Amino acid sequence: MSVIRVKNVSKNFKYWSDHPSSLKTVLVDTLRLKFQFGKMEKLCALQDISFEINQGEFVGIMGRNGAGKSTLLKLISGIYTPSTGSIEVDQHIAPLIELGAGFHADLSGYENIFLNAAILGFGRKATLAALPEILDFSELGDMIYMPVKNYSSGMLVRLGFAIATHLEAPIILIDEVLAVGDAGFQQKCLKKIHELHSKRRTIILITHSPNAVKEHCDRCIVIDNHRKIFDGNASDGVNVYLRHVSVGSNSGTC
């Protein structure tokens, strides 16, 4: 059963070159009868992408910098809307584009748990249910009642990861967030992700690390030059990715 359906999705960013960005310029130019809209240019980020992701799959998305991976992730999580094509998502998504999104430095870790959970789209009940596990996983002890401005970056990551993975989100999007924290914690995170995978949660991981994809993912999608160039078996996908990394670079247009 597919939970995410991406059909012929393209994404263009429109922007105006020489577009006046201040009201003063607009007013002055209008008075001088010189008002121009500037030239509209299109920046292509993704071109005709289609795939479906089934419940319980662990999919790795690979691609060079600027290939369009993050745009794809933002489209799936609903931050952007596609220019053409459609994206259907059946279940609640927890996007981990940034760990601890919306953490406020002056609030305690405990207060930030509720804030972050609410920002990720969860309600009070779900947050309270996950609270003991979050406290346990983050290993913060009494530090949880201190303002997070006193936390080390490792502690922040632990808390952010604990919140995002213990709330009962059926679909989890992870964007390169595992590259932080010490080795011990990384192992713990991977173990946790495996545990979620075994519970038939759908996981999408965006990464540059071939090993992570080979070891953990069931499937790999490779994006290059704004198009999908490979979709299938993880180790084959990694090979395709490695071959493409060594040649050329992404162009700005499709």
Added chain:
Amino acid sequence: MELAFFKPLGIDFFCLGKKFLVFNLVSRNLKIKYRRSILGLFWTLLAPIAMAFVYYFVFQVILNIQVPHYLVFILSGILLWTFFSQTLMEGLESVVGNWGLISKVPIPLQIFPYVGTLTNLVTLLLSLPIIIGAAIIFKTPIGASMVLIPFYFFLLFIMAYSLSFIAGVAFVYFRDLRHLMGIVMQLWFYSTPVIYDENMIPPQYRWVIFLNPVGHIFTGMHTIFINGGWPSLKHASMATIWAIVALYAAILMKKYFFKEVVERI
């Protein structure tokens, strides 16, 4: 038909499906604003109250203005205006200022001006005892019209939220609005019956107040606090119409600009 058009938009616009998120963001704002010092609320209210005394001294003591219970008059006016102008000034930067979050999490943009307005509304409600206390001390006639206070607060809330939303979205496109905003708010302050009574304006300039979207709210509130009387139907209905116009403009703006805004900031 009308209802069907308004209802789904309204639920979205007032973030009714996101109560837990709204609650958490408002409580975050209040904690940050007030927890740092026990006197947090005191400091927030000190500036408008000090302002009120300055105006009282200038207009009543020096210029001998002919308004009964002028201190109560000015206190209620300034506290309400502070809510309004502060919400608008904060609303201007609310969308751009939360860009870090908006670009990383699917979150409705309107939640930021909304939460800002709610936070300031809490401050206004907490300052209400000061106005009522002053009204009691200075023995202004208190009438049954006090029941209209929530109604006027509601209109002012709609006004402040709608306009700060519009300002917040416009700021994405025009970054120099920051400079303009200060001037606009200053002019707006003096063309609104905050420190003077509407009846003191020469008749040929009354249209300024008539066209002022928030003027009627202030006249209505002054009537309630100073005379204990009922605001005239004309004022009440004009205040309501202006609030609906602002709300409708904001909802239209949301409808036509929204998807683009996320990519523009």
